[in-house]
Amino acid sequence: xxxxxxxxxxxxxxxxxxxxxxxxxxxxxxxxxxxxxxxxxxxxxxxxxxxxxxxxxxxxxxxxxxxxxxxxxxxxxxxxxxxxxxxxxxxxxxxxxxxxxxxxxxxxxxxxxxxxxxxxxxxxxxxxxxxxxxxxxxxxxxxxxxxxxxxxxxxxxxxxxxxxxxxxxxxxxxxxxxxxxxxxxxxxxxxxxxxxxxxxxxxxxxxxxxxxxxxxxxxxxxxxxxxxxxxxxxxxxxxxxxxxxxxxxxxxxxxxxxxxxxxxxxxxxxxxxxxxxxxxxxxxxxxxxxxxxxxxxxxxxxxxxxxxxxxxxxxxxxxxxxxxxxxxxxxxxxxxxxxxxxxxxxxxxxxxxxxxxxxxxxxxxxxxxxxxxxxxxxxxxxxxxxxxxxxxxxxxxxxxxxxxxxxxxxxxxxxxxxxxxxxxxxxxxxxxxxxxxxxxxxxxxxxxxxxxxxxxxxxxxxxxxxxxxxxxxxxxxxxxxxxxxxxxxxxxxxxxxxxxxxxxxxxxxxxxxxxxxxxxxxxxxxxxxxxxxxxxxxxxxxxxxxxxxxxxxxxxxxxxxxxxxxxxxxxxxxxxxxxxxxxxxxxxxxxxxxxxxxxxxxxxxxxxxxxxxxxxxxxxxxxxxxxxxxxxxxxxxxxxxxxxxxxxxxxxxxxxxxxxxxxxxxxxxxxxxxx
DNA sequence: GGCGAATCGTCAACC
DNA sequence: ACGATTCGCC
Numbered sequence: 193x194x195x196x197x198x199x200x201x202x203x204x205x206x207x208x209x210x211x212x213x214x215x216x217x218x219x220x221x222x223x224x225x226x227x228x229x230x231x232x233x234x235x236x237x238x239x240x241x242x243x244x245x246x247x248x249x250x251x252x253x254x255x256x257x258x259x260x261x262x263x264x265x266x267x268x269x270x271x272x273x274x275x276x277x278x279x280x281x282x283x284x285x286x287x288x289x290x291x292x293x294x295x296x297x298x299x300x301x302x303x304x305x306x307x308x309x310x311x312x313x314x315x316x317x318x319x320x321x322x323x324x325x326x327x328x329x330x331x332x333x334x335x336x337x338x339x340x341x342x343x344x345x346x347x348x349x350x351x352x353x354x355x356x357x358x359x360x361x362x363x364x365x366x367x368x369x370x371x372x373x374x375x376x377x378x379x380x381x382x383x384x385x386x387x388x389x390x391x392x393x394x395x396x397x398x399x400x401x402x403x404x405x406x407x408x409x410x411x412x413x414x415x416x417x418x419x420x421x422x423x424x425x426x427x428x429x430x431x432x433x434x435x436x437x438x439x440x441x442x443x444x445x446x447x448x449x450x451x452x453x454x455x456x457x458x459x460x461x462x463x464x465x466x467x468x469x470x471x472x473x474x475x476x477x478x479x480x481x482x483x484x485x486x487x488x489x490x491x492x493x494x495x496x497x498x499x500x501x502x503x504x505x506x507x508x509x510x511x512x513x514x515x516x517x518x519x520x521x522x523x524x525x526x527x528x529x530x531x532x533x534x535x536x537x538x539x540x541x542x543x544x545x546x547x548x549x550x551x552x553x554x555x556x557x558x559x560x561x562x563x564x565x566x567x568x569x570x571x572x573x574x575x576x577x578x579x580x581x582x583x584x585x586x587x588x589x590x591x592x593x594x595x596x597x598x599x600x601x602x603x604x605x606x607x608x609x610x611x612x613x614x615x616x617x618x619x620x621x622x623x624x625x626x627x628x629x630x631x632x633x634x635x636x637x638x639x640x641x642x643x644x645x646x647x648x649x650x651x652x653x654x655x656x657x658x659x660x661x662x663x664x665x666x667x668x669x670x671x672x673x674x675x676x677x678x679x680x681x682x683x684x685x686x687x688x689x690x691x692x693x694x695x696x697x698x699x700x701x702x703x704x705x706x707x708x709x710x711x712x713x714x715x716x717x718x719x720x721x722x723x724x725x726x727x728x729x730x731x732x733x734x735x736x737x738x739x740x741x742x743x744x745x746x747x748x749x750x751x752x753x754x755x756x757x758x759x760x761x762x763x764x765x766x767x768x769x770x771x772x773x774x775x776x777x778x779x780x781x782x783x784x785x786x787x788x789x790x791x792x793x794x795x796x797x798x799x800x801x802x803x804x805x806x807x808x809x810x811x812x813x814x815x816x817x818x819x820x821x822x823x824x825x826x827x828x829x830x831x832x833x834x835x836x837x838x839x840x841x842x843x844x845x846x847x848x849x850x851x852x853x854x855x856x857x858x859x860x861x862x863x864x865x866x867x
Numbered sequence: 868g869g870c871g872a873a874t875c876g877t878c879a880a881c882c
Numbered sequence: 883a884c885g886a887t888t889c890g891c892c
Contacts, residue, residue, distance in 0.1 A: 252882070282882055307881090374882060447880065548879055553883090570881080604869095611868055646868095691871095732882070754880045776879060791880080814877075815883055868892105875887075 201225075201232060208468040209233045212240065212401070215462035216435040217455070221499045222484070222797035223475030223760065226437055230403055231260050233435065234276055235267040237401055244275035248399040248421070251280055252406050254733050256758060260405075277399070281414055282732050285377040288384065292391050296380055301724060303371040303588055303595040304731040308581070310334055310373050312597050317361045320623065321354065328354050337362060341375035342411045342449030369628055370594045378413040385420045396423055400432060406758075407438030407458075411449035415461060422462075434462060440495050441488050444754060444791050446784055456493065473499045475760050475800050477506025479833045483803075484796045486830040491786050508835040509803045511826070512842070516810040516817070517768070521554035523839065524765050524806070528748060529562050531763070539565055543749040543761035545795045547774045551767065552750045565747030570755045575730060579688055579701045583708050584730065586684075587675055590661050591724055594628035606687035609649035614642060630657075656681070664723065671723040672713035679705070753795045764799035766792075769807040770820040792825050 198206055205225060208218045209232045220226040230249060238244050251257045257278045265273040279287070290300055305313070314337070315330045337359050366372060372380060385392045402422050404410065410418070422434040436458065443452045459465060473481055481499050488494070514520040528542050544555055552568055559566045574580060582605055585598035593599070596619075604610045615629075622632035632638055634654055639647050660678045664671055679685065685702060692698035715726045749761065753774075768774060775788035796803060807822045 254882090280882070377882090445881075448882080550878055550883095607869070609869085613868075643868095752880065773879095778879070812883090870892075871890095873887105873889075875885100877884090877886100 198232075198236070201229070202472055204468055204470050204472070205229050205232070208470065209236050211435075211466045211468065212237055212242075213433055215458075215465035216433075217407075217458045217462075217465045217467045218435065218437040218470065219455075219467065219495055219497065220437050220439055220470040221473065221497050222439065222442060222794070223473040224470035224499070225472075225474055226405070226439075226470065227256070227260060227263065229470070230405060230437055231263045231267060233403065234260075234264055238268055238272060238276075242401060244272045245277070246398070246400040247276045247403070248284075248401070249276065249278045249403040250284060250405065250418075251278070252409055253758075254280055254283075256280075256405060257283075280732065281417070282374065282377050283728075285381040285417075286728055286732065288381050288391075288395060289372070289377065292384055292388070293380065295388050295391065296384055298367065298372070298380075299370050299592075301370065301592050303369070303592045303598065304377070304728065305366070305371050305373045305597060306731060307334070307374075308576070309371075309597045312600065313365060313369075314358065314362060316619070317358050317365065318354075321357050321361060328358065333358055338373075338375050339449060341379050342413055365596075365623075368594070368626060369596050370592055371597070375413075378411075378417065382413055382416050382420065385417070392420060395421055402432075402434040404434070404436045405438075406442075407436035408440050408443035408452060408455045409438070409445045409448075409450045410454050411451055413449075415451070415454050419461065439497075441491070441497065441790055442757060442794050444757065444787060444794060446787050452493070456495065469497065471498055471500060473501040476501060476797060477503050477801060479506045479508060480796060480799050480803055483509055483829050483833050484793055486833075487789060487796065487825060487828045488793045490828050491789055493786075507802050509805060509829070509833055510837050511805045511829075511834050512807075512837045512839055513822070514806055514808045514839060517551070517554055517808050517812060519839070520767055520806050520808050521558045524555065524767060524804075525558035525562050525564065527765075527804070528559075528763075529564060532564075537763065539747045540749075541762040542765070543751060543756070543759075543763070543798065544765045544767060545751055545753050545756050545798065546767050547753060547776060547791075548768075549752060555750055555767075559748060559750075566750055567747050569749060569751040574704070574707075577701070577704055579705050580708050582684070582688075583675070583679065583705055584727065586678060587671075587712075587723055587727060589630075589657060590664050590675075590678075591727070593630040593657065593661065596622070596629040599629050603653070606683055608653060608682075609645065610653060611646075614646050614650070617642070630654075670716065671726075672709060672716050675712060675723075676709050679709075753791050756798050757794050760798055760800055762800045763802045763804075764795070765804045765806065766795045767806045768811070769805050769823045769826060770811065771823050772820065773811075774823050775825070789825060789828075792823075 198209065201209060205228070208216070208229050212233075218226070218229060220229065234247055234249060237247060249257075249260060251260065257280055261273065261276075261278045264276060264278075267273075277284075286304070289302070293302060294300060311330055311334055314334050318328050318330055318333065333355060336355060340359065366376070385395065399421060402418060404418055418434060422432055424432050436455070438455045440452055440455050443450060443455070446452070454461065476484075478501055481501055485499060512523070514523060524544055528539075531537050531542075532539060546552065546555075549570065556566065556568065575584070582602060585601040588595050588598040589602065600615065603615060618629055618632045618638055621635065621638050622629045625632065625635075627635075633650055639650065642650070656678075660674060663669060663674050685705060688701055688705070689698035692701060712723075712726055715729070719725055721728070751759070774792060775785050779785050779788045807826075808820050810817050811820050812818070
C-alpha cells in the first residue's frame with residue numbers, strides 16, 4: 193500500500209475519497225482528477241477494512257475500466273486490486289445475464305447483436321410485416337426501438353402502427369433466435385433483478401460499495417440498475433453506499449438515451465447525498481479554461497462550476513478560416529510537421545478532433561503524404577470489416593445455431609448453392625412455425641418442397657455445421673483451431689480473395705482474417721471463458737485493440753469529439769467549426785443544440801497547452817462542393833483569448849496581435865448581425 | 868438459379 | 883465517394 197497517500201490530494205478530492213458512507217455525488221469538471229479520485233477512493237475503502245470484492249466500479253468504456261484497474265494496482269496490493277470489480281455497464285450485464293437469463297426464457301448461450309445485426313433483423317421483419325403501400329425506414333425504426341428500450345418501454349399494445357408491429361415482432365424474434373441486442377443487455381438485466389428476488393438479493397449482497405463513472409451519461413435503465421444494486425438486501429428501502437462521479441457539462445450522449453437529469457436531480461434519486469465539487473483543473477492553461485467556461489455558460493440547466501487552474505495563461509487560441517476542407521487538412525498536417533520540426537514536439541502530443549468520422553479521410557491522406565505517424569481512433573472498426581464479420585458469424589452459428597442473422601450472413605458465403613429464394617422460403621417457414629432458420633432448413637416439411645440439388649446443398653451445409661459444432665463441444669476443444677479448420681474446409685479465403693478487385697485488397701482482407709484467428713488463439717491462451725467469452729469480448733469492446741506489443745499506437749491522434757472525452761493532449765486541433773457540422777444540422781431539428789455546445793466544450797477542454805480551431809468556407813459533401821458558414825458557437829468565445837489568423841499571412845509573415853483582435857471583432861459583429 | 872456490374876441513396880456521435 | 887441494392891447476363 194506504499195503508494196497510496198491521502199495528502200497527495202487536494203482538499204476537495206480528499207473529501208470525496210474519504211466520504212465512504214451513504215450517497216455521494218462528485219461533480220468533477222474536466223481535468224480535475226476524476227479517475228484519480230475514483231481509484232484513490234477504492235484504495236481508501238480497502239485501507240479502511242472494506243473487502244475488495246465488495247467494491248464495484250462501473251464505467252462506460254473498457255478503456256476507462258482498464259485504466260482504473262492499472263492505476264489501482266499501483267496504489268495497493270495488485271492481488272487485492274484484482275478482486276475489485278471494474279467493469280463497463282454492458283459487461284456487468286452480460287455477466288449477470290449469462291448466469292441467470294434462463295429465468296427470462298432465454299438460453300445461457302445467447303448471442304449479442306450489434307447494430308448491424310439489429311438492422312438486418314429489422315429489415316427482414318419490415319419486409320415481412322409491411323403492407324404493399326406501407327414503408328418504414330429500417331434505420332429510423334432501429335433508432336426508435338432503441339430509444340424506447342432505453343426508456344424502459346416495451347412495445348405499446350394498443351398502437352396499431354407499423355412501427356409498433358415491427359417492435360413487437362422484433363423483440364419476439366430475438367427471443368426465438370436466442371439473441372439479445374445492446375439495449376437488451378440492460379433491459380433484461382433490470383427485468384431479471386426486478387422480477388426475481390433471489391437473483392436480486394444475490395447481486396445486492398455481492399457489492400456493498402458502488403461507484404459509477406461518467407454518471408451524466410447514464411440512461412434510465414442504467415440508473416435503475418444502479419438503484420437496484422445499491423439497495424440493502426436486508427431492508428430494501430435503505431440505500432447503501434453509492435458514489436457517482438460526473439460532469440453535467442460533458443453530457444454528450446443524449447442521443448443514446450442518456451438523461452442529464454440523472455445527475456442534475458441526483459438528490460431526488462438518492463436522498464441526502466454528500467456533494468463534492470472538484471473545480472481545480474490540472475490539465476489546461478487558463479486561456480483554454482476561460483474559453484471553455486465562457487462557452488458553456490450559455491447553457492441553461494447546469495450545475496454551476498468554476499474551473500480554475502494554477503497554470504499560466506498560456507498561448508492564445510488560434511482561429512483560422514480555410515478555403516475548403518482540402519486546405520484545412522493540408523494546413524493541419526503541415527503545421528504539425530512544422531511544430532515537430534521546430535522543437536521536436538513528439539507526434540503523440542498532437543490530436544485532431546472532428547465531429548464526424550468522415551472528416552478523418554483527408555487528414556489521413558495528408559498525414560500519410562508527409563509520412564507522419566498517426567492513429568485513427570474509432571471509425572470503421574476492425575470488427576466492421578466484411579471478412580471479420582463473416583468469421584465471427586461462422587463462430588457465432590456454431591455456438592448458437594438459432595442465431596439467424598449470423599446464419600444468413602454465411603449461409604451462402606462462399607456460394608454453396610443455397611440461393612436467396614431457398615433462404616427466403618426457409619425464412620417463411622421459420623416464421624410460420626416460430627422456429628429458427630436453422631431448424632426450418634432441416635425440417636422435412638421444407639426439404640420435400642425443394643429441388644434435389646438444393647436439398648443436397650442444404651444437407652451438406654447442415655452436416656458441415658453439425659460436424660464442427662460437435663468438435664467445438666468436445667472437452668478442451670481448441671476453438672481457434674476448429675474455426676481455422678472450418679474456414680479452410682469452406683474455402684473461404686480463396687473465395688474472399690477472388691471477389692477482391694485488387695491483389696492489395698485481397699491481401700489486406702486475408703491479413704484481417706488471420707489476425708482475427710490469431711486473436712482467437714491468443715484469447716484461448718489467456719482466458720478460460722471459451723469461444724463464447726471471446727465473442728462477448730469482441731462484441732462489447734468496440735475499441736479495436738491493435739494488439740499490444742506493436743508500438744504502432746503512437747503518432748498523431750485522429751479522433752471524434754465523442755471518442756475524445758476523457759482524454760487529453762498537449763496540442764489540439766479542432767477542425768470543421770462550421771454551422772451545420774458543429775452544431776450539427778440535425779441537432780437544431782431535434783432541439784439538442786445545448787448538447788452540441790457541450791460537445792465543443794469537451795473538445796476545448798481536451799487541450800493542455802495549445803488549441804487551434806479551424807472552419808472552412810467550402811466543404812465537399814456527397815462529392816460536390818457546399819458553401820459553409822462559421823459555427824454560431826464562435827461568437828460565444830471570449831474575444832481576448834482568441835487570435836484570428838489569416839492563413840495566407842501566416843504562411844508568409846506572422847500577424848500582429850492588434851490586427852488579429854480587430855479581425856476577430858469584425859467577424860463577431862458580422863456574426864451577430866447575421867444570427 | 869447464381870454471378871458480376873451499374874446505380875442509387877446516403878454520412879452524427881458509441882457501448 | 884462509398885457501400886448496398888438492382889439489373890442484366892451466364
